[in-house]
Amino acid sequence: MTIKDVAKYCGVSVSTVSRALNGHPDVSEDMRAKVIDAARLLHYVPNRSARDLASNQSDTLGLVVRGSTNPFFDPVMHAIESECNELGYGIVHRYIASDGDEIAAAAEFVQAKRLKGVILLGGRFDYSEEDAKSIGAPFVCCSYSNHFGDLPKEEYSSVSINDIAEAYKATKALIDLGHRRIAILLFSTDDKSISQLRFDGYCQALKDAGIEFDRNLVFETGTLSMSSAYEKVRGAIDSGIQFSAIFSIADTMAVAAMKAIFDTGAKVPDDYSVIGIDGIEMSLYTIPTLATLCQPQESMGREAARILVDVVEGKTKNQHVRLKTTQRPGGSMGPAKKVILAS
Amino acid sequence: MTIKDVAKYCGVSVSTVSRALNGHPDVSEDMRAKVIDAARLLHYVPNRSARDLASNQSDTLGLVVRGSTNPFFDPVMHAIESECNELGYGIVHRYIASDGDEIAAAAEFVQAKRLKGVILLGGRFDYSEEDAKSIGAPFVCCSYSNHFGDLPKEEYSSVSINDIAEAYKATKALIDLGHRRIAILLFSTDDKSISQLRFDGYCQALKDAGIEFDRNLVFETGTLSMSSAYEKVRGAIDSGIQFSAIFSIADTMAVAAMKAIFDTGAKVPDDYSVIGIDGIEMSLYTIPTLATLCQPQESMGREAARILVDVVEGKTKNQHVRLKTTQRPGGSMGPAKKVILAS
Known part of the structure; x- marks a missing residue:
């Protein structure tokens, strides 16, 4: 049984069947159900791999997601899929662990699936020329x-926010409310990654405001876990470190920070203001709502797909796009109430 | 360059290289870094697909994850991977959307990768004999x-909690605290899935306690989204529906419910008690901490992997294992303070 048989049985085009089976959003739920039922009835199993191996190269792009359970990636992935489908390309996924090697995964993926190009969702910040060569596709x-x-x-394209500038913006939002003793909650100050960049933005904002940097206000978790963020903030308050605001480089850690503050008997934002970066769904449901800089997840995904298709089709050279965040006002941020002296 | 060259270069065994590159937890971070560096230096690209296609069938199992961004699945996946590796099997992943067709995905996956067996993480509750046949592997x-x-x-194996019994337990926990007007927050009462089963458990618990079922206390969201859960609970309170407790069939919706309650000016647990089922990480950081029935994610994953390997190796027939949840006490549940009459 081929896809043509399914199309004939349903009285629709092959492309409608393909889009229905691939979850394309412009196919109605009724039509999707009809196509799925027909595919089952006719024992049709889509076999993209066999087809792709038969031809020299497929019309397929790849998406390698590093850190599959990062909730931030969900809307980005949907946008990438929609845009690729709208541009006439199939897209296949490969997920790797958050500490996995996305270059090796992409290299193998491109080879195994004859991909025309690949989007890396999450990865290292220090690629060499050899890394790019080993992928073997745009x-x-x-x-x-x-x-x-x-x-x-x-040699490559990228779509992201400007981490330094956005961290600067978050820190400045706290400074503008009168805060001077501002802690930063991050993984590491020198991991050559997002954490280091956002730390740089934080330092720059303090400097421009004439606030002296205090190493005691750097809460390094070492990992992505919420529990270590909780422990760091709780530990700092319990040990008497004086501060009135926290800039967390990720929403998940900001949520844990708010809980830690609550558990010491203090209040957000009366005693401590908290601001994050990301805009994940969960951060809308904290009490109070987390103030955060929302990344433009939809545009980020669509832009990445558009650029890849343009490069694959030879329409443009590689491009680098920096998108801006939108500040979501949330109850977790308020004016500094008192002057806190450095401890 | 083969894996043997990498092993020779590092002065370790092939299996250590393999485990390092596959993110196996028993390899030290230093060794992993050393192996990754060597693999890069020697331009070694692991090519499982080519190898697998060359042999008739691989020693590889598959994992099809339906709803890749469901945070509940993360620890289950890690447990499956660890157990498979410990039992000497590689495991490859395929992720599909939360409304995708896991049977079709598994059938294609088994065929394309010559898999010996497959674990389906999340899926429909109404498989037919034809579904099982189309997969073509245990x-x-x-x-x-x-x-x-x-x-x-x-014809198949399964590892899960007993949804009816666990929903019964959650509802009974509220009844035991004196609640009589207990709402249920779910997707649908008749979706032939988890939601319907947990609804049955809820109804049974009410019946056994002599509490009359009230259709007005069934908050059906229709989707998995937190926003619809929020709207349902907020709408019910705003429209004056009388109740003192909510059993939510998922933690994410319970978190949204707590926020909705807060936004009406009411308090958890003083005015409304909330209990969930799942035990996702985020539910530890709500204010107050969500009371919930934690699923044994680790055992669930390990048990699934063990059973699959045993069946694949012909050591046992198919098995069906029901695991129990553990109730996590949380601040979101308290005694009923007043008798509320049916509205």
């Missing part, structure tokens, strides 16, 4: 940049 | 059961 870094690598800019 | 339903399907029990 690629776009989505949601991150290659800030610390020596890979020339013309 | 399979285990992990985290769900085939309650509504006519597929004979000896």
Whole structure:
């Protein structure tokens, strides 16, 4: 049984069947149900791999997601899929662990599936020229940049926010409310990644406001876990470190920070203001709502897909796009009430 | 360059290289870094697909995850991976959308990768004999059961909680605190899935306690989204529906429910008690902490992997394992303070 048989049985085009089976959003739920039922009845199993192996190269792009359970990626992925489908390309996924090697995964994926290009959703910030060569197809870094690598800019594309500028903006939002003793909650100050970049933005904002940097206000978790963020903030308050605001480089850690503050008997935002970066769904449901800089997840995904298709089709050279966040006002941020002296 | 060259270069065994590159937790971070560096230096690209296609069948199992961004699945996946690796099997992943067709995905996956067996993490509850046949390899339903399907029990394996019994337990926990007007927050009462099963458990608990079922206390969201859960609970309170407790069939919706209650000016647990089922990480950081029935995610994953390997190796027939949840006490549940009359 082929896809043509399913199309004939349903009285629709092959492309409608393909879009229905691939979850394309412009197919009605009724039509999708009809097509799925027909595919089952006719024992049709889509076999993209066999087809792709038969031809020299497929019309397929790849998406390698590093850190599959990062809730931030969900809307980005949907946008990438929609845009690729609208541009006439299929897209296949590969997920790797949050500490996995996306370059090796992409290289293998491109080879195994004869991909025309690949989007890396999440990855290292220090690619070399050899890394790019080993992939063997055009690629776009989505949601991150290659800030610390020596890979020339013309060899790859990227779509992300400007991490330094956005961290600066978050820190400045707290400074503008009168806060001077502002802590930063991050993974590491020198991991050559998002955490280091946002730390740089934080330091710059303090400097421009004439606030002295205090190492005691750097809460380094070392990991992505909410529990270590909780412990760091709780520990700092319990040990008497004086501060009135926290800039967390990720929403998940900001949520844990708010809980830690609550558990010491203090209040958000009366005693401590908290601001994050990301805009994940869960951060809308904290009490109070988390103030955060929302990343433009939809545009980020669509832009990455558009650039990849343009590069694959030879319409443009590689591009680097920096998108801006939108500040969501939330109850977690308020004016500084008192002057806190450095401890 | 082969894996043997990498092993020779590092002065370790091939299996250490393999485990390092596959993210196996028993390899130290130092060794992993050393192996990754060597693999890069030697331009080694692991090519499982090519190898697998060359042999008739691989020593590889498959994991099809339906609803890749469901945070509940993360620890289950890690447990499945660890157990498979410990039992000497590689495991490859395929992720599909939360409304995708896991049977079709598994069938294609088994065919394309010559898999010996497959674990389905999330899926429909109504498989037929034809569904099982189309997969073409032994399979285990992990985290769900085939309650509504006519597929004979000896044709597949499953590992899950007993949804009816656990929903009964959650509802009874509220009844034991004196609550009589208990709402249920769910997707649908008749979706032949988890939601319907947990609804049945809720109804049974009410009946056994002599509490009359009230259709007005069934908050049906129709989707998995937190926003619809929020709207349903907020709408019910705003329109004056009288109740003192909510059993939510999922933690994410319970978190949204707590926010909705807060936004009406009411308090958890003083005015409304809330209990969920799942035990996702985020539910530890709500204010107050969500009371919930934690699923044994680790055991669930390990058990699924063990059963699949045993069936694949012909050591046992298909099995069906029901695991128990553990009730996590949380601040979101308290005694009923007043008698509320039916509205």
